Amino acid sequence: MSIPALFPYLLRLGDDRLVLGHRLSEWCGHGPILEEDIALANIALDLIGEATLLLKLAGEAEGQGRSEDALAYLRDSGDYRNALLTELPKGDFGFTIVRQLFFSAFSLLQMEALQRSTNAALAGIAAKAVKEARYHVRHSAQWVITLGDGTDESHARVQRAANDLWRYTGELFVADDVDREVSAAGLGVDPSTLAEAWRSQIDDVMARATLTIPPTPYMQRGGRDGRHTEHLSHMLAEMQIVARSHPGASW
């Protein structure tokens, strides 16, 4: 079953993971320790793998013959539908790991719900992603607790990261017509229904990490409608250069 809202919905799911996966891949060769370098590359690979499957499905839902590669490499930033949280530059390790916690906890809840999608292909991708996301949540939560409840320096760095990132978390849970339509059709999940469970899990990890959730008067948004920070264009320029310079190349 397909409805017009399915294509933009799948783009959001795929773009979140493609953009965050690329940001994580920037750590390859730059991790603080070897094990962590490998861990971040592994998680990046999971996210990009999930994005491949989701964008392939998006291309099929759109029905214009666009492959997952065409969607990844031949769209400009205004056509990307990822949440702003995922596109921010990777920052220091504390910033990256707090962002991973915020996104992975959201992704796990989202994929658990999507296992019940009436679209069998999406349900299958979600069942796979749930297993991966569980490892991602545990990894980032353990690091946030270790660093938050660590030295003065590590505590200050992850608290600063949480303060800087918090205003980008609201967008994950904003529902619009696309979300409501796919949810009503049983294809997707309304993200606003995940907010409460997400918040209680984050509160738990932050408390164990001796970190505080900053007060935020205003939540940033725009990514779901193609209004991005300046960072996304720079990232895409690097990510897309080979595919755009050598159209149709294969190896």
Next chain:
Amino acid sequence: MKRALPSRDELFEILGGVMDPEVPVLSVVELGIIRDAVATDDGVVITITPTYSGCPAMHEIESEIRKALEAQGYGPAEIRTTYSPAWTTDWIAAPARAKLEAYGIAPPGPAESSELIPLRRRSASVRCPYCKSAKTEQRSVFGSTACKSIWYCNACLQPFEEFKAI
């Protein structure tokens, strides 16, 4: 004279000779990657499932499967990918687990529970594949490939890998 179509068992036997490129001691059948094998007058169709969404070995595995079938005169094979049901380490049977351990990779424990935020890893310790000691500690959940984690044995002082339960 046309030769008879191979049975599912015969196809599985051929595929039992295709080893996983990253865990070369196990075949793709033993790993549970092969979900189905059917031969019709139109050709052979093999259905596979990836271990992880981003597993980079899948292309290599597909090409090895094609080569093995063609060597037996069953080609060109069509390879379909399925994602449901999602692959689980529970599909790796006891004989394959013994081969993993003998190769120096600790076999996977039971698949992960669905506990929502699993803050801590399951408590059971992983046995060192070299000296069989239980005095081991996990160094990283993520290892040299998506399917393995890194451990260290405090008895024989060897680092080793564990096949991650999913």
